[in-house]
Amino acid sequence: MSILSSKNTDAIVAAALELFKTQGYAGVSVSDICRAAKVPRSSFYSIFSGKDEIITHVMRSLKGDQQSMVTEFLSAENDLDRIWALYDRYLSLAMDFGPELTGTLLSLELQKPVGLFEVYNSFNEWFALLIASCQRQGLIRNKNKPEDIVALGIRIAIGAAYEWCLTGGSFDLREVAISEHETLYDVPPEFRRKTTRP
Secondary structure, three states: OOHHHHHHHHHHHHHHHHHHHHHOOOOOOHHHHHHHHOOOHHHHHHHOOOHHHHHHHHHHHHHHOOHHHHHHHHHOOOHHHHHHHHHHHHHHHHHHHHHHHHHHHHHHHHHOOOOHHHHHHOOHHHHHHHHHHHHHHOOOOOOOOHHHHHHHHHHHHHHHHHHHHHOOOOOOHHHHHHHHHHHHHOOOHHHOOOOOOO
């Protein structure tokens, strides 16, 4: 990819995400994105086939961009904090996108997968290993198979994200999601995060 093409890609993605957040995915056209990114339509179509492909590009970038997550992961004090570091990556993404765009992503994923669940599921093995370690250390008292806990945790996270989108972001998604996972995991009170549930 040429430097100009890379600059155009970055400009298009940044402009599109900002427009999606403020005007909603359906309310934004390719022309709007090109105008905001200050690139001609021909440049847009030389990089992306349409709006959906921008979302797919963002999801692929998230899956490939591991450095910041690995740094936070390695600096965590214990395996429970490492679990929260992994979850926080996705919670931060949803909160940065806002309820409108996150809801659109969930909807698009159901219609035509754009990679949202693929990104989330790419860490299932890590979650299972960390949960098993936390079970041995007494940080998680739920004795079910780690893989089963991970699967239920994903359903809880999707449910929390759905409710957050439906209510226009009326609650702190991070606090609710972590509190619900602490309940699922049966984290002893002394190891729970200090959160204020709505």
